[in-house]
Amino acid sequence: MTGAPPTTGVHHFSPTVSDVEASAAWYTRVFDLDRLPGEARHHGDEDGGYAILLLDRRTGLLIGLHHHDGHHGGAFDEQRAGLDHIAWGVRKRSDLDAWARWLDEIGVPHSGVIDKAARKYSAIVFRDPDGIQLELFHRNG
Structure with a gap:
């Protein structure tokens, strides 16, 4: 194989x-x-x-x-071993704008759309109620 x-x-x-x-x-x-x-x-x-x-x-x-x-409590911390974040992909860059509007509408704090032209991606970063980092991600080009 x-x-x-x-x-x-x-x-x-x-x-x-x-x-x-x-x-x-x-x-x-x-x-x-x-x-x-x-x-x-x-x-x-x-x-x-x-x-x-x-x-x-x-x-x-x-x-x-x-x-x-047996949950030990404590806040999520991506700097400890384990999950750093999870990202959902979107088809178009404009989908991130729609997501930013949606998150604003429902009161979820977020980063706004981050455009990284040199790295060829755009993303929105936000956190769930436990502080787990979530992203919406679009690969440009």
Whole structure:
């Protein structure tokens, strides 16, 4: 075999959150997601917590917001080992302008559109209720 077998892309994103219901409401509102019924117990730790599942019907991306009974607390920090951020791609640069207007409309603080001509990308940076950095990203050219 030469090279890794193919994938179909990112299937799901599963952050641990401090308040699963507040985060579910936030992600649902910001990304226009559908909440799936029930709770998903943690594989291998069925008694230690659960996830609420949210589906983006346009792309098929699943977001599993995890509650752990043994959550240690503390704020998210991308400078520790683990997740730095996750980015959603958009098709056109003008889609970022539409996202900036949407985030303003629903009261989500954000960076505004950042254009990095030398690096050939544009992005918007914002954070979820736990401070997890999220981006909307467009590759220019």
